[in-house]
Amino acid sequence: MERPIDLRSDTVTKPTPAMRRAMAKAEVGDDWYNDDPTVNLLQDRCAEVMGKEAACYVATGTMANEIALHLYCRGGHLVACESRSHVSGVEVSSAAAMSGIAFRGTLAPHGQLTAEIVEGLLERDPYNVEVVDLLSIENTHQIGGGTIMPIDELRAIRKVAQEAETPVYLDGARIFNASVASGTPVNEFAAEVDTLMFCLSKGLGAPIGSVICGPAGVIEEARRLKILFGGAWRQAGIMAAAGLIALERGPKRLHKDHANARRLAEGIADATPEALEEPELFETNIVFAKAVEVGAKPFVLLECLRQAGVLANVVGGKIRFVTHLDVTTDQIDETIRRWPSVVRKARKREERG
Ligand SMILES: Cc1ncc(COP(=O)(O)O)c(C=O)c1O
Known part of the structure; x- marks a missing residue:
């Protein structure tokens, strides 16, 4: 048939012949000990591309998001986001189960938050009962229709978040799609957020893997959480070798x-x-x-x-x-x-x- x-x-793509070759001859070590040279190379390269101090390679976009939410948000506190974001939709139970986190969401046309909407989202509760620890942006926005948040809007949102003293996280599962379609380099998007993740396993075509990028101290804690959440995946260099090709050729x-x-x-x-x-x-x-x-x-x-x-x-x-x-x-x-x-x-x- x-x-x-x-x-x-x-996510349904198969590894290309070049990826298969690179996987077959990848140098590997135990990533639990930060000992896998191919994973380390991929992390360094991702940090460089995004203009961040460090990066942490994990199994899935969901794991990357859940590590990031856990890093920034205390149990019983809130993450602000567009209501149909992946973090507050498909992952809502993960955030509740793993971190005791709830969401303050709002619907925005085509999934796209604006600075004005964010101002409302981050408004302080005068009784200090509802506390927002993090603003999460999704770019491109999947349920919105793969829509792009333009860099100028992200800059304006960043300003509002800074005034509210709220860190900004980017679920950039498809940030390279946003970059290619808008002509804005990925590091310009990354510069407007504290920490971000992107997926190698989606448009870029790798079989497995997502990467969290951010300040060195934050990424050090992300590595600890990766182990805590059961994500220490030993000789992951086999996958990272395909990830390096996806990063280089995918965009x-x-x-x-x-x-x-x-x-x-x-x-x-x-x-x-x-x-x-x-x-x-x-x-x-x-x-x-x-x-x-x-x-x-x-x-x-x-x-x-x-x-x-x-x-x-x-x-x-x-x-x-x-x-x-x-x-x-x-x-x-x-x-x-x-x-x-x-x-x-x-x-x-x-x-x-
Ligand atoms: C915007 C967004 N974030 C995160 C994820 C989660 O990625 P994964 O399927 O690798 O867990 C997805 C998956 O479709 C997504 O669309």
Whole structure:
């Protein structure tokens, strides 16, 4: 059977032949002792790229976020963020279970906080009962549609946070997508936050791994927490070798993913304007199409897509498509070609009940 077109996430990519070669010959040691030369090289390189003093390589974006939240936020205190952020959505129970942390969230258009919104979020409770220890930003914002927080907005937010004496953390799982699409170097985004994480395992194409970058003292404590949370992964240099290639080569090809995503958004908008009104909103590698508006329940539409050989996801009640390293423009055109009959089939299924 023909392989499906896999648009579920940018995490589904397979390591490239160059990554496989580098993994096979990676020099390794025990990362518990900070002894793995390839992990150490990757950490140094990540810190350099981000313009931060140090970096800590961990298994997942979730682990990176949870270490960072634990670093900055006391149990019983709050992290301020946009309500649909990964930290306060998918990870809300992790933060509660691992750190006793709750969130003060607010909905912002397309997931994008502004300095004005942040001012409200960080307003001090006169009774000092609700204490916000950290502001967390997500750039690009996944549920917002891979939207970018422009550097000027981040600078304005940073100023507001400084006035409130609140440190700023960046969940930059896809910060390289934001950088490539906006033309702002990643270190300029990084300069406006105290600490950040980014994922090697998403658009950059590595099989595994995320990296926390920040001040040396903070990263030293992050390494302790990594062990505490069960993340000391011994000869991780095998993975770090692929991470080094992802870091070097990944950003150079992200513009292709963005062009494919826009092409898909425009194709869906042409065929079914009720599913997708403004294709220009999708600036990076994530596209959302509405389901109910085309007359189908999201999971019915998802199943019809799967039967047509296209894999996607339901996120926030919409169909989410993500472009990546292993998706070609031909596959995007094929998805656009199949979309109208998928929608017709899903509608019919709904009518039959
Ligand atoms: C914005 C954002 N942050 C963090 C994560 C968590 O990354 P991981 O799946 O590696 O735990 C994701 C995963 O999709 C994400 O989209």
